[in-house]
Amino acid sequence: MTDIEAARAATLAPADERTTLLQRWAARHGVDVAHRLAEAEDLADAVDQALTPENTVDTYKKSWRVWERFCAATGLPELEGSRGALVAFVAWMLREGQRNGKGYASSSAGTHLAAVVVGLRDREVTVSGDDQAAARKALDGLTVKLLKSGERRGRGQAVAADTDGLYAIANACDDTLTGRRDLALVLTGFNYASRASEPAGLFNSDVTVHPRGLIVSVLTGKTKHSVREAKIPYAADPAICPVRAWIAYRKQLVDEHGQRHTRPDDAAFHWIDPHGNLRYSIDDDGNERYGLGPDGITRAIKRISVRAGVPIHWTGHSLRSGLASTGRRKGKDAVAIADQGGWARHSRSMLGYMRRDDGWEDNAAAGLS
Template sequence: MDQAVETVSRVPAEIRNSWATRHGTEAAERLAAAEDFADAIKQATVPPNTTDTYTKGWKVWQRFCAENGLPELEGSRGALVAYVAWLLDRGRATPGRDGTRGYAPTSAHSHLTATIVGLRERGHPATKDAHSEARARLEAIATQLAKQGERRGRGKAPAADLGNLHRIAAACDDTPTGRRDLALVLIGFHFASRASEISGLLLADITVHARGIKVAVVTGKTKRSVRTVAIPYNNDEPEICAARAWQRWLDAYGRTNQTAPAFPRIDRWGHIGGAMAPDSVTTAVARVAQRSGVPIRWTGHSLRSGLATEGRKNGKDPVNIARQGGWAPGSKAMLGYMQLADEWDDNAAAGLRRTEH
């Protein structure tokens, strides 16, 4: 029998030794190298914000295991069910805004997913049954909390709307910061952007055409969200025309290097810096909305939910809305945003009247 494979590969030793037994040492080394290469490709192609979420989630799992004396690399059914109960009861290191130590169900789901991914990446995957049981218990506990009147988390981001876009357009001044902020909000709204997508845009990604502008979104989270979308001129309401706002911002920006960020940082003295981080985009959207008198606090995600909601109100085809925002057709997230428009306009209880028989 061949010798055990000696390598620094991340492939567990028992798997490498099994390969060596079946195929020989040299083949086993090549298989391990291929596994490491696949891991490297995966790491290079996973969006940074997803990697960050998984890293944070794994740290929460480590904290749970340390607190409860459990091994990190054993995602058994009991351990995972105990984990989700702990997440919802006291998993936060510090209390949230509502004073509770338990995570919101959506955050608990994210941490559980990160843990499942982390176990698999470390060569100790949880079984499908254990994962399913943990998710089922999480949903059951979350339902009990809702019945008891507990509401955790921020909920859905309030949707940007056309009326408040007009408020923002009127409040943004003619300074470079004002022009940048208006272009950021209007362009972000019209392609249903995530904050990370706006942050990643370069000058080369936004091009002017006879009928408007095109935006090449190359930093999307999914295959569908990597897209090129058209934003036509709005001749009916030029105050909120994204294409016109972009050209005014370009005039103030004055950069011609196509690798420059489309939306850079600008300090209080008007000095232009590098690209805005996703958190900075979110902060800018909230700041501009508040300054403009928008009554509900917007977040970076308000632009994304806003297009789906306003598109639905205006009778746009859901397939075209999905294409513009990079959603899969029939996406639950997109349909959830559309329900904000439908709950009043297409309400089953609205306008009921007696009928003659």
């Protein structure tokens, strides 16, 4: 069969995007080269999948399930991404989209919309930029209407951790293994602006003691900026020193539970029951997991702040916003804060944390009366 004949024969196959590419490649380069290019495309797809963080994949799956529920409720086809369908999806989410019949918060609806557009395109459904923009405009407009009607949804921004809170937590953490772990978790997390997923992904070998402090190798970051080696120096006050807290926690862990916890692959932060015993969960692959997962980190931080009497309870994101706002207040350079916390330089979220704090220090109404 000649190259042209092979290209014509390929037209009998389903007219999807990959088949169209094969036809063009076969006509231009020959059948053998076309197959090699197709294999390269498969490799590119596999690399893209491998580089997509697990939490992003989970978000896509959850959002697609929301889309499926919307389509079932409205009788619209799942594999259509028209302007009308996307706008209707947004309105439905804000009105009744949750399983309990309540509407989503605007931020959650926006996340689901973006993920569903990705899901539709992955399924070779055409979604134009204009149609997506129309849905986003509808979301913004409907959100304003909800605010004007006095309706508030969602938890809002997490309260930022601060130095006063760190002292309160240090005073509330006793010398049990759980107390040592809690203090190390909060103090180290604050000093590298951790997301809840980041300490959950750390192993013992990812935290290195250095003469000047700690080096935390964050390898489970959400973006290319958040994969980093954060350097945490000794604090002037030993009471809230993250380096001393980490060393004390790991020493007590080994003293009470054995040398196996000196292994590089030991979890950085263990799940400890109320009696001081180490517990484990079973992951999706059937393996025993001794470390706290992201949800466990979030619950631990809230519990620790409640126990310490912090006026507004912290969440898993409080440590992250806390470094940005406290660093800004202490006069730290924005680029240095971004590098430490794994933000893109001039990140809007990081600058938002800073502006929220600056709004008190640099306020047009301050000192007027």
